[in-house]
Amino acid sequence: MGCLTHVIRGTGDFIYRYLAAVIVQSTHSISLTVVEEIAKREGVSPEELRPPLHYAIDTDALDSLFQSADSKKVPSTVKFAYNGYMVSIDETGDVDVTDHTSVTEADKTVV
Numbered sequence: 001m002g003c004l005t006h007v008i009r010g011t012g013d014f015i016y017r018y019l020a021a022v023i024v025q026s027t028h029s030i031s032l033t034v035v036e037e038i039a040k041r042e043g044v045s046p047e048e049l050r051p052p053l054h055y056a057i058d059t060d061a062l063d064s065l066f067q068s069a070d071s072k073k074v075p076s077t078v079k080f081a082y083n084g085y086m087v088s089i090d091e092t093g094d095v096d097v098t099d100h101t102s103v104t105e106a107d108k109t110v111v
Contacts, residue, residue, distance in 0.1 A: 030066045030095070031059035034087055037097045041085070049083075056082040066093050 032046075035053050039046040053059055057080050065075060066089070078089045086100035 029059075029063045030089060030093055031057075031062050033093070033095045034062075034082075034089070034097070037095050038082065038085055038087075041097060051083065053082060056080060062089075 031053055035046045035049055038053075039049050042049065062078065065078065074091050076091050080087050081100055084100060086098050088096045088098070090096075
């Protein structure tokens with residue numbers, strides 16, 4: 001019975017994470033989430049962020065990657081550099097922004 005409890009608990013956690021990702025994706029674009037996270041770090045409003053995010057990455061393409069109805073088409077991780085930061089987005093749409101002082105165009109990857 002202990003194993004069944006773990007399976008149910010694990011399934012519940014998976015369903016919760018999946019539903020949270022779907023809700024976030026349907027109401028909030030990934031590119032907007034990235035802009036908001038970086039603006040927080042910079043201490044400015046998202047509208048004041050310079051240069052605009054679309055100078056570093058095609059925001060329409062980024063959003064479409066995570067709006068796919070087919071979970072097999074969502075990459076496991078997307079990483080790119082923007083304005084001294086390294087942005088990493090996992091398959092659930094979780095955005096992680098870290099300081100990255102020396103960035104190059106080669107830092108843009110899709111896994």
